């Protein structure tokens with residue numbers, strides 16, 4: 001299966017005009033398009049309406065997770081409904097199988113990596129924050145435990161490893177992802193893990209157990225030569 005992946009479209013008509021033409025060819029290059037969150041800028045249904053108008057014209061199956069920007073207006077459930085109505089598979093602690101390839105996804109959360117992972121100690125607010133990170137991890141765990149496919153594609157918005165946030169200022173690394181996600185990935189195994197969010201991170205990394213991780217944030221893809229609004233993986 002050929003998978004085209006992108007993330008962080010942050011839809012505005014101007015943003016989309018930059019990628020409209022090259023994205024229109026995605027169907028020639030791939031069987032499925034993965035969008036790893038931040039489809040909108042402010043999580044407004046109007047933004048999603050406009051983006052969906054453009055996405056349906058691509059005539060390719062789409063698998064997506066939401067990103068933090070898609071939560072900004074508190075209307076994430078409405079966004080999911082709009083996307084689902086257009087036939088997009090929105091993964092939110094859920095999985096989807098197509099042609100013997102399983103897709104498992106969730107938004108994920110922040111919280112840091114390795115020895116720097118924030119733990120649930122002290123103030124109630126810290127515990128609530130850490131719980132949000134654990135909850136997203138559990139959602140991914142649930143999605144993966146439902147799958148029986150031989151090949152697995154993991155989709156999150158936040159980064160599961162530190163490798164693919166390198167390039168961003170070190171001060172903000174803990175806000176870009178959580179290695180709790182990678183622990184789940186390694187426990188279940190996967191063919192590939194795709195994420196966005198770290199707009200100025202690094203395209204490629206690996207989990208401790210060696211699962212390839214790719215940051216497909218649009219800004220990174222457009223910095224490739226030649227620029228292309230998606231990256232294709234054959235699995």
Ligand SMILES: [Fe+2]
Nearest residue numbers: 008038067197
């Ligand atoms: Fe983003």
Ligand SMILES: [Fe+2]
Nearest residue numbers: 038067068197
């Ligand atoms: Fe984001």
